[in-house]
Amino acid sequence: MKKMQGLLVLLLCAAALDAQTVIKAAKAHLGDGRVVAPAWVAVSGGRITEVSNEALSGDEVVDCGAGEIAPGFIDGWSSAGLARAGAENEEGREVTPQVNIAALYEPRHVSVKRRLAQGVTTLLVRPGTRAVIAGAAQVVPTSPQSSTPRHEGAFLCVTLGLDPAAGNSGGGGQGFYSRRPNSRMGVVYDVRTSFTQVQEALKAGTAIEADWMPLVAALKGECTVVWYTETEKEIWTALRLIDELHIPHNICAGAVRASGAAADLKARGVPLLLGEQHWAQYARQRGRGGMDAVHDHGAGTLHSEHLHEVEPEVRARLGALAAQGITHPIDTSEEQLFDLGQDCCMAPGVGAGETTVDKNRVPVTTQARELVRAGVLCAFAGGGDSAGTHLLDYARLAVRDGLDPARALSMLTLEPARILGIAKHKGSLEAGKDADLVVFSGDPLVPTSTPVLVMTEGRIVLRPAAAKGE
Amino acid sequence: MILRSIAVFLAAVALVAGQDLLVRGGKVIPCKGAELAEADVLVRNGRIEAVGPGLSADGSATVIDARGRVIMPGFVLAHTSEGMDRSNEMVPVTPFISVLDGVDPSRPFFEDCLRDGHLTIALMPGERTIIGGTGVILRPRGLVVEDLLQVDNAGMKLSLIPSAGNRAAHLAKLRAALDDAKQHLERKQAESTAAASGNGRFDLEAFQLDRRKRELARMLRGEIPAWIACGTAADVDQALRLADEYKLKIRLVLGGGTWRAFSLLTGKNLPVILDSEFEFREQDPESGEEVVRNLPQMLKKAGVKFAVTTAPSSLGRRYLWYQAASLVRSGLTREEALAAVTCDAADAIGMGARKGSLEPGKDADILVLTDDPLSGRAWVETGIIGGKVAYERSKDPRLTEIFGVGR
Numbered sequence: 001m002k003k004m005q006g007l008l009v010l011l012l013c014a015a016a017l018d019a020q021t022v023i024k025a026a027k028a029h030l031g032d033g034r035v036v037a038p039a040w041v042a043v044s045g046g047r048i049t050e051v052s053n054e055a056l057s058g059d060e061v062v063d064c065g066a067g068e069i070a071p072g073f074i075d076g077w078s079s080a081g082l083a084r085a086g087a088e089n090e091e092g093r094e095v096t097p098q099v100n101i102a103a104l105y106e107p108r109h110v111s112v113k114r115r116l117a118q119g120v121t122t123l124l125v126r127p128g129t130r131a132v133i134a135g136a137a138q139v140v141p142t143s144p145q146s147s148t149p150r151h152e153g154a155f156l157c158v159t160l161g162l163d164p165a166a167g168n169s170g171g172g173g174q175g176f177y178s179r180r181p182n183s184r185m186g187v188v189y190d191v192r193t194s195f196t197q198v199q200e201a202l203k204a205g206t207a208i209e210a211d212w213m214p215l216v217a218a219l220k221g222e223c224t225v226v227w228y229t230e231t232e233k234e235i236w237t238a239l240r241l242i243d244e245l246h247i248p249h250n251i252c253a254g255a256v257r258a259s260g261a262a263a264d265l266k267a268r269g270v271p272l273l274l275g276e277q278h279w280a281q282y283a284r285q286r287g288r289g290g291m292d293a294v295h296d297h298g299a300g301t302l303h304s305e306h307l308h309e310v311e312p313e314v315r316a317r318l319g320a321l322a323a324q325g326i327t328h329p330i331d332t333s334e335e336q337l338f339d340l341g342q343d344c345c346m347a348p349g350v351g352a353g354e355t356t357v358d359k360n361r362v363p364v365t366t367q368a369r370e371l372v373r374a375g376v377l378c379a380f381a382g383g384g385d386s387a388g389t390h391l392l393d394y395a396r397l398a399v400r401d402g403l404d405p406a407r408a409l410s411m412l413t414l415e416p417a418r419i420l421g422i423a424k425h426k427g428s429l430e431a432g433k434d435a436d437l438v439v440f441s442g443d444p445l446v447p448t449s450t451p452v453l454v455m456t457e458g459r460i461v462l463r464p465a466a467a468k469g470e
Numbered sequence: 471m472i473l474r475s476i477a478v479f480l481a482a483v484a485l486v487a488g489q490d491l492l493v494r495g496g497k498v499i500p501c502k503g504a505e506l507a508e509a510d511v512l513v514r515n516g517r518i519e520a521v522g523p524g525l526s527a528d529g530s531a532t533v534i535d536a537r538g539r540v541i542m543p544g545f546v547l548a549h550t551s552e553g554m555d556r557s558n559e560m561v562p563v564t565p566f567i568s569v570l571d572g573v574d575p576s577r578p579f580f581e582d583c584l585r586d587g588h589l590t591i592a593l594m595p596g597e598r599t600i601i602g603g604t605g606v607i608l609r610p611r612g613l614v615v616e617d618l619l620q621v622d623n624a625g626m627k628l629s630l631i632p633s634a635g636n637r638a639a640h641l642a643k644l645r646a647a648l649d650d651a652k653q654h655l656e657r658k659q660a661e662s663t664a665a666a667s668g669n670g671r672f673d674l675e676a677f678q679l680d681r682r683k684r685e686l687a688r689m690l691r692g693e694i695p696a697w698i699a700c701g702t703a704a705d706v707d708q709a710l711r712l713a714d715e716y717k718l719k720i721r722l723v724l725g726g727g728t729w730r731a732f733s734l735l736t737g738k739n740l741p742v743i744l745d746s747e748f749e750f751r752e753q754d755p756e757s758g759e760e761v762v763r764n765l766p767q768m769l770k771k772a773g774v775k776f777a778v779t780t781a782p783s784s785l786g787r788r789y790l791w792y793q794a795a796s797l798v799r800s801g802l803t804r805e806e807a808l809a810a811v812t813c814d815a816a817d818a819i820g821m822g823a824r825k826g827s828l829e830p831g832k833d834a835d836i837l838v839l840t841d842d843p844l845s846g847r848a849w850v851e852t853g854i855i856g857g858k859v860a861y862e863r864s865k866d867p868r869l870t871e872i873f874g875v876g877r
Binding site for chain 2: 110113114365366386387388389390393394396397399400401402445446447448449450
């Protein structure tokens with residue numbers, strides 16, 4: 001009898017899982033650029049079974065009225081769910097390939113729930129950027145009910161740039177507290193040495209410690225290296241190292257001035273994860289243009305050849321200064337230039353720092369257009385918690401900056417799925433793929449629209465108040 | 471001789487009259503009154519003369535073609551501490567300083583304001599203070615700070631958010647400063663009465679008030695409002711108490727934690743400015759679950775009109791159009807959302823008579839947008855401040871550089 005009961009429960013569970021749910025909405029954005037309107041999406045057993053513009057029947061039909069369906073969003077560079085912020089690296093060493101961030105990931109953490117409510121259904125959680133070879137990143141679903149993280153793909157994170165050197169002190173090479181790396185060069189040295197040592201051991205056929213096996217996997221193409229490239233400078237370094245070390249699968253994660261490296265990324269076939277957070281951080285560190293830019297770049301920012309761009313009043317004042325013996329700002333020291341700026345050009349759009357355009361202030365949303373135009377495979381990543389920093393906001397603002405709307409949406413769905421190598425299961429509304437989707441009250445790219453339903457692997461986790469089934 | 475004077479006079483008149491401007495043929499969102507599908511806005515002497523279809527101006531007027539575009543009033547940024555090198559002094563009680571001395575018009579902030587259509591800016595000291603000093607109302611166009619200035623001394627910034635976490639000490643310091651200024655004012659007033667100045671006119675200057683206490687005295691006399699930053703519901707209650715006790719004219723700058731006190735504001739008709747983040751998140755102390763408070767919705771339910779601010783380091787919240795769209799997401803109507811960044815915002819900063827809507831008699835601060843402000847795709851094509859074209863997107867050097875020529 002007890003056995004029978006158990007069987008019954010099992011059968012009921014299976015039936016519940018195989019029951020067909022149909023989501024009905026005004027429109028479905030499939031993720032690959034195609035649109036179906038009106039739309040019925042049938043879901044069963046955690047997978048999409050059919051997408052149609054004709055009515056489909058199911059055990060439950062959820063009518064989302066004027067809503068529009070999109071595939072669940074994928075954030076390819078996230079620190080959500082890392083409950084202990086600031087402890088995202090094992091900082092005892094610079095090279096920690098054996099560390100896996102999944103050990104720190106908490107699927108029930110509030111930051112994951114917030115992503116889920118925004119319609120983000122998949123994350124690549126990554127380690128922090130304080131270590132040079134920071135360890136493994138992991139693809140995880142944002143739904144806490146999800147059947148354990150699928151071990152799709154393996155990712156090894158490498159940080160270029162100055163983050164791993166931050167806080168390290170040279171101290172003349174003396175003493176316990178003296179630590180490398182202190183510079184960009186030191187960081188690159190650590191990357192190169194680590195990979196070269198493993199390469200030599202492979203060539204010589206000598207035993208390799210278990211700790212170093214992720215590097216072996218990276219060299220053999222069994223795992224993808226994610227290069228954290230804060231600026232275009234690091235993108236070029238990454239591309240050089242990729243060529244030099246013959247690493248087959250790579251992704252760059254970074255944004256500042258990335259469009260400057262578009263042609264090189266395209267030529268090497270390296271995809272890019274674009275995240276505003278990197279840019280914001282960089283902008284904070286370097287100042288935001290204006291007089292800050294003058295300080296950063298020193299004398300020479302205000303080139304005399306730009307003076308024709310400034311307004312007549314400013315020109316007149318500069319003329320007056322010239323009469324006092326200050327001929328061209330370019331000849332002056334930084335301090336003088338600053339004084340000059342204070343004196344003469346205080347107008348928005350015509351100040352000293354404004355005569356040249358500070359490229360650091362070009363947001364990722366604008367760069368997206370340039371990168372797409374250049375043919376680089378890229379996706380938005382690194383979305384934040386609060387309104388105005390959501391992953392979707394990147395796409396919305398990129399559309400305002402001239403990116404094709406269909407492409408903007410695919411940069412949250414199919415493109416990141418492709419980049420992460422999970423497009424077989426994720427990233428578009430297609431029969432056979434995981435039933436990860438989000439329904440918005442209207443066009444997802446219009447900022448007045450809000451998510452009304454989120455489904456992950458066939459389970460509805462957020463539901464419209466007005467449409468609780470039929 | 472007389473003829474020549476008349477000629478000069480006429481030339482001067484022509485100069486002023488020559489500033490006439492006609493924005494023609496766009497969809498007009500006046501932010502007070504109904505939207506007009508296709509109408510014109512006529513500007514004379516820096517003010518709006520008329521709004522309606524088929525208006526005409528004389529031949530000398532500048533005509534801006536807005537067909538297929540949207541015409542609306544400039545956005546009003548009701549509270550910010552950007553555009554300065556520092557938002558607060560280190561010393562917590564500094565009623566004698568003015569943000570005017572901290573404003574740097576070359577900061578990209580002002581450039582961004584112009585580009586984003588934030589044509590009226592209430593620039594106040596920050597929140598990390600007790601009495602932070604006086605703020606100003608600016609426009610984002612001009613060579614030097616005097617050019618930017620719309621209203622000097624627009625109010626005194628007080629903060630009830632204890633920076634060191636000690637509320638009692640924070641409030642004690644605030645009261646001590648207020649009491650001190652009050653006593654000083656009363657003493658000077660008594661001296662002045664004894665001296666019998668005659669006409670009975672109260673002139674603060676004549677009292678020879680301590681320079682360091684003068685602005686506080688003006689606040690205590692209700693001549694300038696107190697802008698009170700509140701972080702929690704208790705702060706709101708405290709602000710209302712202070713207003714009552716010291717007879718202050720107040721404007722409230724509210725953080726998310728104040729939501730429990732929204733009902734205290736019902737029916738009071740106080741100027742309210744809401745922080746840039748519209749969702750307030752709290753952890754339920756029992757279950758540990760996160761509870762999200764929809765602040766605009768709660769203010770609406772409490773019957774409180776409000777203005778909203780921006781967060782310049784955010785991707786989206788830096789724009790007032792985005793903030794308005796977020797208000798719609800929060801459940802406000804289109805009209806309510808737009809009002810929070812235009813006419814209601816102007817009211818909240820005491821500029822309602824001059825700014826925030828396209829109505830005859832108001833300052834001609836006008837935007838021509840490429841699209842509907844809530845579409846998320848709109849750019850400011852032309853920005854007009856005081857009847858003069860202050861911004862043209864086609865000539866914006868930064869956008870030209872970013873997007874290339876002929877975008």
